[in-house]
Amino acid sequence: MYKTVDDVNWENWDPVVTATLMFVIRDGRILLIHKKRGFGKGKINGPGGKLESGETPLECAIRETQEELCITPTGVEFAGELHFQFTDNNSIHGYVYTATGYEGEPTETDEADPIWCSIDELPFDRMWEDDHIWFPHMLEGRHFSGRFIFDNDRMLDAVIELD
């Protein structure tokens, strides 16, 4: 039973899922989604999803943003990595990207409803519990690597490292 980050053998960690997140940030605002289905349904997050075979995390993050919001992010940069170990043995390796712009118009889809938020007033109470830890680093443009233990959607422990 995982309780703390130290309970995981990170050297041999073999995540069940690799997933991505994309955050368009411009003019003091960030483009988030209300996630309408799938893992994390009901939460506010960035667009993103699971890696498909043959795809790089960057390609996945762009594709998922196209699928969920009908936009193509531009000025994309790697922001950080997230390592989630769940008590039920699920595990997710997440790659986070930021973008400075996009082509197209953010549009509601079956998966997501776009929401522009001020970076000073992020709705952390409606987001995953770890997000308030690494969002400030992402917004400052610092690369981060986070390790987290979750029991369903309750965070039990967190360690964050900065470059």
Ligand SMILES: Nc1nc2c([nH]c(=O)n2[C@H]2C[C@H](O)[C@@H](COP(=O)(O)OP(=O)(O)OP(=O)(O)O)O2)c(=O)[nH]1
């Ligand atoms: N911000 C944030 N995002 C998270 C956390 N945990 C977590 O899985 N995510 C993201 C990574 C993925 O983008 C997404 C979950 O995967 P998903 O989007 O593939 O789920 P899905 O069932 O909708 O599957 P898909 O078909 O869209 O690929 O949630 C977290 O703690 N914080």
